[in-house]
Amino acid sequence: MSRSEQEGGKVISVEAAAVDSLAEQVRGPVLTPADERYDAERAGNQTARCHRPALVVGATGPADVQAAVTFATGHGLPVAVQGTGHALSAVAAEGGVLINTSRMQGVRVKAEAGTAWIGAGVRWDQVLHETAPAGLAPLSGSAPGVGVVSYTLGGGLGLLSRRYGYAADHVRGVDVVTADGRLRQVTEASDPDLFWALRGGRDNFGVVTGIEIDLMPVTTIYGGGLFFDAGSASEVLDTYIRWTATVPDEMTSSAALISFPDVPALPPTLRGRHVVHIRIAYAADALGAGESLVAPLRALGPFTDTLGELAYADSGSIHNDPVFPGTFESGTTMLDELDADAVRTLLGLAGPHAPVPHVVELRHLGGRLARPSGTPNAVGNRDARYVLNVVSRLERADIAEIRPAHDRIFESIAPWSTGGRALNFMNGERDAEHVRSAYDAKDYRRLTEIKAVYDPENTFRLNHNIPPAVPDA
Incomplete structure (x- = not known):
C-alpha cells in the first residue's frame, strides 16, 4: 500500500511503511489526508486557501525538522514550511511535505546584550510580552499575531522601521535545517553567503x-x-504626502483607505463607513515633539483621534488589524515620489464609490530603511519612498471581481511605481516575475547562485520561489 501525490505530471508514491517509519522518528504528528487531524494541522491565518500536502509534519523541534527534510529529499518530495499561515494566499500548494513549526516556541531575552533568541513558531505578541519588562522592544510589525521568523526573514517592515531599518537588518544568527538535513547555526562569521541570503x-x-x-x-x-471621513480623502492624502517629506526618521506612519462593513463588532462611529485612517508611531528618545509633528494632520479635523503616549507592548492597537483567521486577497507595489495626480488616480479606483471594497494602505518608507544594512542582506527596493498594499476580504466580494479590481489599481498607479514589490506583502502574487521584483537584479542573481549551493534540487520551492542558478553550458 502506498500514498501518492502528483507533481509536474509525475506520480510519486510513498510507501505507507516509510511514512510510519518517519512517524517513529519525530515527536510531533505525522499526518496524511486520511487522518482526521490533517485539516487542523495544515490550517493557517489565511482560510481561503491551504496547503494540501501528501504529508504534514507537526515539528516540535529541530530534530523533527531534520527528519522531515531528510524524508522529503529521500523521496524526491518538495518541502513547504508554515508557522502562522498568513501568506497562504500566495503559496498554498498541492503535494509535497508541509512542516508546521507552530509548536516550536520559546523566547530567551538577553537584556544586557540587547538580544533575544526566538523559536520558529513564536508570534510577535509573545516577544513583546517577554521583552517589555527589560525595557526593550523588537522590530515587530503592525500585527502582533504574525509569526516572527517569516516576517523577519522576508524583510520585516514595522512600526519602528524608519528609525531602525528592516527587521532583517538586525538578525544576529539563524538556526536552519538545509536540504541536506543538516542543522546549521548560521552567522556572518560562520557562513556569510547563507547568512546574507x-x-x-x-x-x-x-x-x-x-x-x-x-x-x-x-x-x-x-x-x-x-x-x-472619506469626503475629505483627497485633502487628507495630499496633506499626508507633503507631510511625509518633512518628518524625521523617528516618525513611521501610513495612510489607509478603509471601507468598513456595517457589523455590530465595530464601534458605531465606523460601522458601514468609508474612512481615511492615518497611523502614527513616533519613536524618539524624547516624545515631546510628537504633538507638534502631527499638528498639520490634526488641523484637518479628524472625527476620531487616538494619538498619545503608548506602551510599545500595546502598539498593535495602532493598526488594530483583525486577529482572527480570514479569507483575503492582496497585492503590493513600491512607489517613488507621489503627487496630487497620484492621489486622484488612487481615489478614483479605491475611494468610497469603488465597486469592490478594499483596504488600501500607503506606508511611508525612507529614513533608515533607505540605507544599507550594517551587515548586508538580500532585502531589496530600498530606494522606494512608499509601499502601496491593497487587501480585499473574500467575504465581501468574489475573487473574480477582486483580481481585476487589483489589476486596475496597480496598472493605474504604474506611472509612480518603481516596479518593485515588498516580499512580505505579496500574498496574492507568486509568479517568477513578481518574486524577482522583490530584489535588486544583482542580488537576485546572487540568491540563485547561493540556492544552487544549498538547495540544488529546489526542494524548498512551495513558496515565493527562488530557483537555483543553472550552470553555464
Missing part, C-alpha cells in the same frame, strides 16, 4: 528553527490613529 530570501534556503535578533531601547512611543 536567509535575511531577505525567507524560506528558500531551508527550514528556520530559530533566530537571534537585536532589541531596541524603546518602551514608549507616541502613537495611535486619526480617522477622517
Whole structure:
C-alpha cells in the first residue's frame, strides 16, 4: 500500500511503511489526508486557501525538522514550511511535505546584550510580552499575531522601521535545517553567503528553527490613529504626502483607505463607513515633539483621534488589524515620489464609490530603511519612498471581481511605481516575475547562485520561489 501525490505530471508514491517509519522518528504528528487531524494541522491565518500536502509534519523541534527534510529529499518530495499561515494566499500548494513549526516556541531575552533568541513558531505578541519588562522592544510589525521568523526573514517592515531599518537588518544568527538535513547555526562569521541570503530570501534556503535578533531601547512611543471621513480623502492624502517629506526618521506612519462593513463588532462611529485612517508611531528618545509633528494632520479635523503616549507592548492597537483567521486577497507595489495626480488616480479606483471594497494602505518608507544594512542582506527596493498594499476580504466580494479590481489599481498607479514589490506583502502574487521584483537584479542573481549551493534540487520551492542558478553550458 502506498500514498501518492502528483507533481509536474509525475506520480510519486510513498510507501505507507516509510511514512510510519518517519512517524517513529519525530515527536510531533505525522499526518496524511486520511487522518482526521490533517485539516487542523495544515490550517493557517489565511482560510481561503491551504496547503494540501501528501504529508504534514507537526515539528516540535529541530530534530523533527531534520527528519522531515531528510524524508522529503529521500523521496524526491518538495518541502513547504508554515508557522502562522498568513501568506497562504500566495503559496498554498498541492503535494509535497508541509512542516508546521507552530509548536516550536520559546523566547530567551538577553537584556544586557540587547538580544533575544526566538523559536520558529513564536508570534510577535509573545516577544513583546517577554521583552517589555527589560525595557526593550523588537522590530515587530503592525500585527502582533504574525509569526516572527517569516516576517523577519522576508524583510520585516514595522512600526519602528524608519528609525531602525528592516527587521532583517538586525538578525544576529539563524538556526536552519538545509536540504541536506543538516542543522546549521548560521552567522556572518560562520557562513556569510547563507547568512546574507536567509535575511531577505525567507524560506528558500531551508527550514528556520530559530533566530537571534537585536532589541531596541524603546518602551514608549507616541502613537495611535486619526480617522477622517472619506469626503475629505483627497485633502487628507495630499496633506499626508507633503507631510511625509518633512518628518524625521523617528516618525513611521501610513495612510489607509478603509471601507468598513456595517457589523455590530465595530464601534458605531465606523460601522458601514468609508474612512481615511492615518497611523502614527513616533519613536524618539524624547516624545515631546510628537504633538507638534502631527499638528498639520490634526488641523484637518479628524472625527476620531487616538494619538498619545503608548506602551510599545500595546502598539498593535495602532493598526488594530483583525486577529482572527480570514479569507483575503492582496497585492503590493513600491512607489517613488507621489503627487496630487497620484492621489486622484488612487481615489478614483479605491475611494468610497469603488465597486469592490478594499483596504488600501500607503506606508511611508525612507529614513533608515533607505540605507544599507550594517551587515548586508538580500532585502531589496530600498530606494522606494512608499509601499502601496491593497487587501480585499473574500467575504465581501468574489475573487473574480477582486483580481481585476487589483489589476486596475496597480496598472493605474504604474506611472509612480518603481516596479518593485515588498516580499512580505505579496500574498496574492507568486509568479517568477513578481518574486524577482522583490530584489535588486544583482542580488537576485546572487540568491540563485547561493540556492544552487544549498538547495540544488529546489526542494524548498512551495513558496515565493527562488530557483537555483543553472550552470553555464
